[in-house]
Amino acid sequence: MTTAALLVLADGRFPAGTHAHSGGAEAAVRAGRIVDSATLADFCRGRLHTSGLVASGLAAAAAGGHNPRDLDEAADARTPSPALRRTSRKLGRQLMRAGRAVWPSAALDDLAQACPGGAHEPVVLGLLALSAGLSPLDAAHAAAYESVSVPTTAAVRLLGLDPFEASAVLARLAPSINKIAEGGTQAARSGIDALPAAAAPLLEITAEDHATWPVRLFAS
Amino acid sequence: MHLDPPAPFPHRHTHSAQPAGAEPALRNGGLRALRVGLGGPVGSGKTATVAALCRALREEFSLAVVTNDIYTREDAAFLLRAAVLPPERIAAVETGACPHTAIRDDISANLEAVEDLEHAAASSGGLDLILVESGGDNLTATFSKGLVDAQIFVIDVAAGDDIPRKGGPGITTADLLVVNKTDLAPHVGSDLAAMARDAEAQRGSRPVAFTSIKAEDGVSPIADWTRARLAAWKQETVAL
């Protein structure tokens, strides 16, 4: 019954603002680290196993009923870069807006009231999954998938990459996406302090630099 | 075929207008700012129109502007340099290489900018009018009704006098079609009478304004249209 709700939530067309973000892909393209579908796959694998895993754990914990305010602090602690924190809160605020219209709930209203400037995106995603009747594992899947779908969509636009090859990159990552989602969900069962804290220093550093570019296609 | 002119404001879409986690910043008892989108191809004169509109209307109304630059902050920077409004009344939205997505398919970043402007202005009496300039796109790019209450589509005579004939959602459905840069018509051999005929064929009785924004008072037809929309908006809101 709820599988279809997961498709709605994870659809790249879900109007929550991610289309204007590249998940670090724009900086990686400029630096010559993403040049084709093979290097895009490398980039995505790295992002999935670091920020993707962290996001999966946070989303699973939020969907599992952990206190979203505490999770928001846990997300801050796992996001050293101020630029990435800003981006995550901005996207969280936009996801909140869409989410409250699509699957309204008192829990979403409460978090929106508590964090008018936006809670971290994976926390909102998890709470939204809960509002949609989805499980923690579903929420973790959505977070893990988004960690690779956002840079892939951006790379298609930035490089004129063959869109079939780009989708094949995502398809080949599917087993890893499942594993990451399961790992995040597993960790969330042991409480907030057990949530993954895998760091991606290069993503943090390039995000800080990217935020200062005067000319760029993507907001992050 | 003649289309009936659209009802002034068929949809209020207050849900989209509802900020997350806060009450909307309303002016004088329940009236939120009218939101007008300006769309049309790159270079047709949208930013020039926004700047001229601000100059023409800022004494009468409380205004703010959202720009949607494609890959820079040029438009916002231009408006700031021209000092048409104070900096806290101008917000720039980044559109991720897809300007039409940001005004139609996924309006979240634009709604956020609109609400931030409303909240920032709340303590000084709120806003009457918010202009949202699109990043410039093709002839099919129109604004979502969840983002704006009315839209202006700006084309120019120098891009070819066959554009009104080609139609498309912007040309046919915008609440006001502006054909700008009429001063260039003699230089580029554009037939303004033919453009007017084609526009009427596409739009029925919906209004079309021929303008030369760069000329003295060139924006006045658009300013007059905007004043009329604002008056209708206030009446409709009072009647609710």
Ligand SMILES: Nc1nc2c(ncn2[C@@H]2O[C@H](COP(=O)(O)OP(=O)(O)O)[C@@H](O)[C@H]2O)c(=O)[nH]1
């Ligand atoms: N000749 C002429 N140039 C104009 C007119 N309106 C705008 N322009 C110029 O057209 C160029 C593009 O205008 P701009 O407002 O930036 O277009 P936008 O991309 O639609 O925002 C600028 O150089 C303007 O000065 C007009 O009525 N006549």
Ligand SMILES: [Mg+2]
């Ligand atoms: Mg412009």
